[in-house]
Amino acid sequence: MSYIPLSTEKINNIAEEFFLNKINKNHIQRQEKPILTLIAAQPGAGKTKIADHIKQELKQKGGYIHVDADRMREEIPNYAKYPSHVTQADAGKLVNTLRNLAKEARVNIIEEGTFRDSKSLSAFLEKNKQLGYHVEMVALAVPREQSLLGIYSRFEKQKEAGVNARFVPPDYHDNAFNGFRETVKSLENKFDSFRVFNREGQLLYDAKNKGENLTASDVLEKNLISTAEEKIFVLKQMQILKEKAQVREGNTPYIEEFERVIQKEREKRKTTYSFRKKYKSLI
Template sequence: MIAGTASAMPLGETEHLQILAACLPQWTAGAVSQDRPVLVIVAGQPGSGKTTIAELLHAALSARGGAVRISSDLYKAAHRKYARLRERDIRTAGAGVRADTRLWQAEVEEYARSARLDVVLELALADPAEIRAVSALYRAAGYRIELVVLAVAEAVSQLAVLKRFFTPDADGGGRYIAWDNQDGCATGLPKTVALVEAERLVDRVMVVRRGLEPLYDNELVGSRWLRPEAADSVLEAERLRPWDGPGTRIFRRELVRAEVLVHDERLPEDRRLAVSRDAERAAAAAEPLRRVAQPLPGPPGTGYHRLSTDEHTWIFDELIASTFLRKTVFRPDPLVVYLVAEPGARSLEAEWMLRRAMRPGTVVLDPRMLSGSHPDYCQLVLDQPRIASEAVRPDAEAWQNEAETYIRERRGDLIIKSAFADVAQFAASAARFARAGYRIEIAAIAARATDSRQRTLIRYVRAMELDVHIEFPTPAAHAQACAVAADIVAAAAADPAVSAVRVIDGDHRTLGHGHWASWALAAARRRPYTSPEAAVFHAAQRALHRRLPHLRDELDGLAAQAQPLMPPAWRVRQVESRPRPAYLPVPAALRLSSPAAVL
């Protein structure tokens, strides 16, 4: 309540009791007496979704004959002064009728206990004294008490309060929740939940998400809990859980809608002013949890897959460094080898060859490993396999830089499988290793672009046969990777800090090194097909057409790209064009001057 803006307006005792007598049958309709009645308490800060969950539980208890829903908000409409208070100041209207609504709630609860009715009770659970009193009263009446706690991030509940404020309801409009009330309930809830378990005030405690997805369930058997007491820690962990991409997208969309409502001049000015800063407050509360927006090359154009700083750091420290980098071995003369290849160029076999050739303890930085550490990557591969890596690239690139720093500080040998977006990224990475005293070598795999691109499609088909989902690049992304690989080889050959540049084929035979590396790579990519190679290529094309009919245009483009390198027998022949037959000239004596001459 905002101090000094309004005072409580309680009804007279007679009028209060008359309203209670008139409304009590409606407020308790459908409930029947039970031999072993149940109280279900739905707890959470304002905006957490207590009303929705209470409605679901109330419907579920209909299997026992029905129950009574109890909440002081349900009784505001019965107060004759509530509408006038809302017109005067919507921010203090609730406080103006609080004395009567709280008293009605207590009287309805007393009636339900005396009639042994099942009860669904909504509480903010911010006050330990309140839950102690409720537990004592209902246990004395022979009730089994169950507590359902909603674990909802404060940003989400703040935004829900704002949306509800602009949503008309049965009593003429949404309810206003002051910031101190919102913050007090959010802060006090975990402490009260811990007290409930410690003092065994209920028979069962559940912590759930908004959709009733269970996170924690503990039941009192005799005088002991079945599991260690942890409801408060589960509640806090869920509140602070970093959001995923879809969750961030939904929050952002709802936030934009709320901001539109806040600035809608068609609404009364006092309603807009009351919550003019609430949207910004919700956005600020979401900052530590939400993903960062980033542009995407394809639809929907914007992705929310950039991790928050805390989540990004946690994944590197707890997953990447401790799993993939922990076997680093110190070397007085460390070596870093960049394995440069476009997708489909048989880099896996080359990686195995390099591992066998290098010293024990060599660490391999694989871009697929880094991308796979992103919590959204697997779902992206299912939904958008062609841009999955692009969607998580910002975090993957940052992890690669951090992993390179981790290895350099420990002076370990390293193989880096190139996935640089451009040659500038490679140059920056190589310069850092050069300053750290590393020997730098480049191993580039030469393959025709058509062959490597076809292999990505073959690998995708084989994965489909095994019911495994993998990503595969778009033609544009593959062409970009080929161009970057050529640029890296050219830059490395001209860089004095690079000790060796070697170009190999798929069978690991050296094609060129040093200053001849760029020429060898270009020559290998333009090498014409032999007849057996052409036969294998076209056989694979036919198989791909059968398995990937939805990519027919892409496969036709791949075949057209390979045409200039095909032997004459395998090239598409041009259809001979013959001249159209010409009409013979008609003698002048036989020409008709007009159609009438025929007649």
């Protein structure tokens, strides 16, 4: 069965019903100075966990609307029958409509994303500040290797659950990772507030308490470095996931690509180890 895109009227009706239900159910209050919190990190970093922490904060400040494409996709009729890329455009339209409804009502908003495009984010940031929003970024410091494992782990769990699994290609992951880092470096001073957490929810940096020469980018970069032990653990876990997937699928292109990724990460670790051993006295 082919997917028929939703009409503009249907998009508006779905988003408005969702919005009003959240407002009434959770007693979300209009704010004189509403907060827009952007939770930023590369795919697979575990943004959902820190989002739960931010939600608890905003519950004490009048509530919030969580603007999330995956959640809005679930509002599309029979969404589970279609791969996520098929419904992506309509999910995006629902998100935009929901965001606009929240801003018109002047309520707090939470959004998650990679925010890898600093130019478009800068324009988005300024627009919302002009609308009277206090715009905060919460950046998640998770090493690349760990989030790379995260995208495979999430995909395999979704496969086991029998749902439409959403896979993020490693190249997309890496581009988002680098773009996210550049965004933090170039835009951190434009936000009204800025915090950095690690994956476990520990606060690593808060702009209001920063030291004289300390920046969010400095703290982020420092905490994006994996130890040798962490890299070994990631490789072992990726190998376990690949072997389980191979039992399910056989030697499919997905498995072949998975193996190439593992080999690539293994070579990176060897190169880093050799460099450190050779130049130990200099580093």
